[in-house]
Amino acid sequence: MHDLMNDLAKSVMGKFCVQLDVHRPQEISTKARYFSYIGKENKNLEFFEKVFKCNQLRSFIQWDEAFFYSFCINDNIISKLSHLKYIRQLSLRGYQTFVEFSVDISNLKYLHYLDLSGTSIQSFPFSMCLLINLQTLKLRNCHHLTKLPSNFHKLIDLRHLDLDGCRIQKMPKYMGKLNHLQTMNKFVVAKKGGSSLKELGALNHLRGTLTISNMQLINDLTELRGANLKEKLLDKLNLQWHWQDGYKFNHRHVDAQHEENILEVLVPNHSVKELIVERYRGTKFPNWLGDSHILPNLMSLSFSFCTNCVYLPPLGQLPSLQKLRIEGLKGIRMIGREFYGNGSSNAPFRCLSYLRFDDMGKWELWNICQEDESFPCLQELHILNCPRLTKSLLPHLPSLRRLVIIGCGKLETTLPKSSCMEDLYLSGCQKIAVKDMPTWSSTDVLQPLHDLTLNDCAQ
Structure with a gap:
């Protein structure tokens, strides 16, 4: 036909x-x-x-x-x-x-x-x-x-x-006059000579995907508030800071409080489904990042190389969160109760299906909270290049299908049990005993793995 x-x-x-x-x-x-x-x-x-x-x-x-x-x-x-x-x-x-x-x-x-x-x-x-x-x-x-x-x-x-x-390198002046704009996937902040973020405030029909780059050049919080992101019906928001290679964090170059104020102001609309924060230099994340009323529809969240942050926001209570990637947060030493939602009675991470930790050189401890209720839908767990992590993993992840642990030489733990496990990849994990295979169901029936890779692991 x-x-x-x-x-x-x-x-x-x-x-x-x-x-x-x-x-x-x-x-x-x-x-x-x-x-x-x-x-x-x-x-x-x-x-x-x-x-x-x-x-x-x-x-x-x-x-x-x-x-x-x-x-x-x-x-x-x-x-x-x-x-x-x-x-x-x-x-x-x-x-x-x-x-x-x-x-x-x-x-x-x-x-x-x-x-x-x-x-x-x-x-x-x-x-x-x-x-x-x-x-x-x-x-x-x-x-x-x-x-x-x-x-x-x-x-x-x-x-x-x-x-x-x-x-x-910069947006032309008077971008706010393009008031029919519905999609513009990139806005570049400039030190001088271009449009400021305030020009976004006049773009009332803007929707879809927006990347804001060169966030480190923002000086005026008043102009930043004028961007009025809270009224933009965006699906995806990417906030990028760009620092020169070899850049060392110190108070002569970076005002951590100023960076935190910037991110505190940039509250997005509740329509956002995907949020990416790259190379942010504050020492903490704003409270709105874990607020279920502000981000009720957020499905994917990524933090990349926010190297000065020492705590994660209370992400466990975001009701729609399905994918979480945390990479290069080299200031994190412990993930504790605050990660789950500061004592909320709701089951934490109730929709999360994908979780990845990568390149977290100082991370030592993962405190498990509400272990019988956490991560009920988690299907993939990746822990990569966390050499100081010692313990521990959740003992039971009922929906887990894929587990990847690489370069975690000090991690001494039993592997989570799951009747759904299909793929297990362990490399450079000398203290995880291979005999603790996560393939036994609650009825003690051995479930077959589709893929099994063991490299430089204990017996």
């Missing part, structure tokens, strides 16, 4: 709609208005000349998302492109030799979708920001792009901006 409908659509559209497939060559009519192509061979000059003779062309789209083209898009091709004055949708995605628009493109006044992802574009002409009908601009993985035009705010109808994988 799908093929029949496709054939019917093609017969109705006739020469106005061309879908070119390398496996099924097709002539390109000069009357074509909607053009797309599939196929992973490089296109040549003749190909573009045929396409761009279609003066009424509305759409030029290619669908090979993961493919890059080595064919050189030169000034001759770009000049032909600039004559497609009726074009609405244009994709040059994957053409790595495309560096810049060398001609005036302001006459493409109907253009509302532009995808330059994966190209080598380095800059935009001033005329680009005269495309007042542009609604979607995709610049994903444009690794050579370091800045956006200073008059970027003139794209008044812009709704979707994809900057993931770009090396933008």
Whole structure:
């Protein structure tokens, strides 16, 4: 039925709609208005000349998302492109030799979708920001792009901006004027010359994913409050601090209290499902991180290289949390009662299915709390490169399917029992006795493991 409908659509559209497939060559009519192509061979000059003779062309789209083209898009091709004055949708995605628009493109006044992802574009002409009908601009993985035009705010109808994988050093001024923006997955804080986070406050329709990078450059908490993240219906929020390699923490360079104030202010909306905090330099996390009323829908949480934190927030009472990753928190020595929720009567981590600890060089003790009720749904537990950890693990994890422990030479404990265990990986764990296999169910029936790896372990 799908093929029949496709054939019917093609017969109705006739020469106005061309879908070119390398496996099924097709002539390109000069009357074509909607053009797309599939196929992973490089296109040549003749190909573009045929396409761009279609003066009424509305759409030029290619669908090979993961493919890059080595064919050189030169000034001759770009000049032909600039004559497609009726074009609405244009994709040059994957053409790595495309560096810049060398001609005036302001006459493409109907253009509302532009995808330059994966190209080598380095800059935009001033005329680009005269495309007042542009609604979607995709610049994903444009690794050579370091800045956006200073008059970027003139794209008044812009709704979707994809900057993931770009090396933008600052946001242009007056980003708050783009008040139709619905998705913008990256905002770069600059020391001077760009938009401050306060500009986010005017973007009332912003939703989806947002990464805020260069958080270490934030100085004014008043402007930070103006970002008003609490009113943004985001699904994913990534907060990134960037410190130079070899950066040493001391009070001459980092004001820990200031860092803590920054994170305390950035309370997200309750809609957030995924939260990532990277290289935060405060000594503690804000209280809202463990508040079930503020984060009732949070499903995934990651802390990475927050090296000065000495305590974890009370994460055990987040009602929807399913995945938790804690990596590089080298200030943590003990995980205690506060991790579970400070004495709450509710079962801690009641929805958590994945838990990972990695590269925690000072972690020594994991105090188990409410051991009969904790982690009832945990399916995967990873403990990696925690050389000082001595004890202990939960004795019983009823839903555990995969257990990975690597580089924990001082960990002396019995392995948790689970009737669901399928995969056990132990490496560099000399004090865990292999005889304590976690494969016995409550009825003492041996459950078969699908994968078992033991490397440099005790007998």
